[in-house]
Amino acid sequence: MYIEYTFTLEDGKVLTYRIDFNRPREKIFETDRYPVWTQLTFHRCPNCPLDIAEYSHCPAAIDAHEIVTGFNEILSCKAASITVKTPEREYFKITDAQTGLRALIGFVMASSACPILSTMRGMAYFHLPFASMDETVYRMVSSYLLRQYFKYKKSETPDLELSGLKQYFQEVQTVNFSFLERIRAGCEADSNLNVLATLFTIASMLSLSLERHLKEIQHLFE
Amino acid sequence: MRDNPMVIEYIFSLESGKTLEYAVPFDRARETKLPKDKYPEWTVLEFQKCSNCPLSSEQHSHCPVAIDAKEIIVAFGEILSFDETDVRVKTPEREYSKHCDAQTGLRSLIGFVMATSDCPVLSSLRGLANYHLPFASLEEVLFRVTSFYLMTQYYVYREGGQPDLALNGLKHQFTEIQTVNYDFLQRVRVASQADSSLDVLSTLFSISALISLNLDDYLDRLRPSLVYKR
Numbered sequence: 001m002y003i004e005y006t007f008t009l010e011d012g013k014v015l016t017y018r019i020d021f022n023r024p025r026e027k028i029f030e031t032d033r034y035p036v037w038t039q040l041t042f043h044r045c046p047n048c049p050l051d052i053a054e055y056s057h058c059p060a061a062i063d064a065h066e067i068v069t070g071f072n073e074i075l076s077c078k079a080a081s082i083t084v085k086t087p088e089r090e091y092f093k094i095t096d097a098q099t100g101l102r103a104l105i106g107f108v109m110a111s112s113a114c115p116i117l118s119t120m121r122g123m124a125y126f127h128l129p130f131a132s133m134d135e136t137v138y139r140m141v142s143s144y145l146l147r148q149y150f151k152y153k154k155s156e157t158p159d160l161e162l163s164g165l166k167q168y169f170q171e172v173q174t175v176n177f178s179f180l181e182r183i184r185a186g187c188e189a190d191s192n193l194n195v196l197a198t199l200f201t202i203a204s205m206l207s208l209s210l211e212r213h214l215k216e217i218q219h220l221f222e
Numbered sequence: 223m224r225d226n227p228m229v230i231e232y233i234f235s236l237e238s239g240k241t242l243e244y245a246v247p248f249d250r251a252r253e254t255k256l257p258k259d260k261y262p263e264w265t266v267l268e269f270q271k272c273s274n275c276p277l278s279s280e281q282h283s284h285c286p287v288a289i290d291a292k293e294i295i296v297a298f299g300e301i302l303s304f305d306e307t308d309v310r311v312k313t314p315e316r317e318y319s320k321h322c323d324a325q326t327g328l329r330s331l332i333g334f335v336m337a338t339s340d341c342p343v344l345s346s347l348r349g350l351a352n353y354h355l356p357f358a359s360l361e362e363v364l365f366r367v368t369s370f371y372l373m374t375q376y377y378v379y380r381e382g383g384q385p386d387l388a389l390n391g392l393k394h395q396f397t398e399i400q401t402v403n404y405d406f407l408q409r410v411r412v413a414s415q416a417d418s419s420l421d422v423l424s425t426l427f428s429i430s431a432l433i434s435l436n437l438d439d440y441l442d443r444l445r446p447s448l449v450y451k452r
Contacts, residue, residue, distance in 0.1 A: 092317040142369035220349040
């Protein structure tokens with residue numbers, strides 16, 4: 001499955017990103033093939049479960065490195081027309097450049113080989129570009145509940161308190177925070193990376209206020 | 223919460239160059255009693271009333287779905303006379319588009335209309351229609367319907383009730399919805415003997431038989447995409 005993001009900027013310039021949902025990669029790369037900041041041990045997330053003997057690079061960093069080209073140019077425009085092509089349909093929105101890039105980066109990270117972020121892989125499979133806060137809360141929680149349903153079916157104990165989800169958000173926040181450190185430290189060499197820093201905010205917002213957001217959308221489920 | 227009333231717009235661009243637009247508000251408040259001469263006979267509640275309809279004829283003069291269908295059906299025949307069409311769907315959050323066969327586009331539109339109608343059976347899908355996804359594939363429908371139901375069960379649990387994780391309630395809902403689909407198709411078939419413009423509705427309905435589940439089997443098949451591990 002491919003997803004294609006096309007940004008049409010105000011000056012008429014068009015930038016396209018084509019992302020494969022499945023991106024199998026080697027675990028060990030030659031050190032000089034990718035920039036230093038993508039190496040696994042460079043500002044490695046404290047909760048990273050990957051074994052440094054097995055993995056030379058951070059999978060999310062490699063993914064970010066590959067798509068960050070052109071991000072600065074996109075962000076220098078206030079608004080962009082963004083078309084997202086998936087196998088099922090096309091999505092379109094004229095919006096601020098950040099919203100578009102956040103949707104793209106969100107998909108890339110959730111479909112990366114990072115063992116923590118890829119917990120959202122099922123959700124990424126049903127990717128919804130430009131999701132609002134309400135939509136994000138709904139999608140996160142309902143996907144989590146679907147996994148609880150599968151647990152229930154296997155006679156395991158389902159977690160309806162969402163404790164696992166809240167704990168997961170904390171893990172994601174740790175990854176976000178450390179990933180930002182990685183990027184900041186790598187930024188001197190690559191100014192494109194700056195923009196990534198602005199894009200990692202949703203998870204931290206959610207982990208603080210999940211209950212409030214769930215109350216706000218409750219009326220839809222009664 | 224929404225600041226503006228939600229309206230979904232379906233725009234069909236036909237190969238002839240003609241464009242047809244339908245704007246459907248999410249909330250369509252209607253009187254429960256409508257004048258008989260204002261709507262055709264086949265929309266009257268008692269005309270081929272669904273066997274599981276909980277509405278009482280004393281309070282409701284017409285079938286809410288039939289009224290909605292009647293109002294939206296204009297030009298459906300023209301759209302269906304083309305094999306393929308470009309469909310654009312505008313919602314408050316974004317636009318969706320697809321080049322597809324005319325039936326797929328109309329089915330998506332009619333699905334939204336029915337789920338947001340005042341029909342007490344179909345409106346169990348109303349909350350889901352709030353997150354309307356045009357041209358949903360079977361896999362997407364399944365994911366949406368099941369996860370939506372589980373959200374309602376989460377809130378049941380939160381309020382101290384007994385959540386239904388076996389999905390029994392969902393399966394029951396589907397049985398009811400299927401009865402409505404079937405009976406509504408009968409209504410339309412009988413009506414179209416007198417009014418051939420209704421033929422299109424019966425075509426759409428005979429293919430819309432939702433998920434005549436084996437829900438459990440479908441979900442098992444869906445599972446690898448949801449709990450994917452590398």
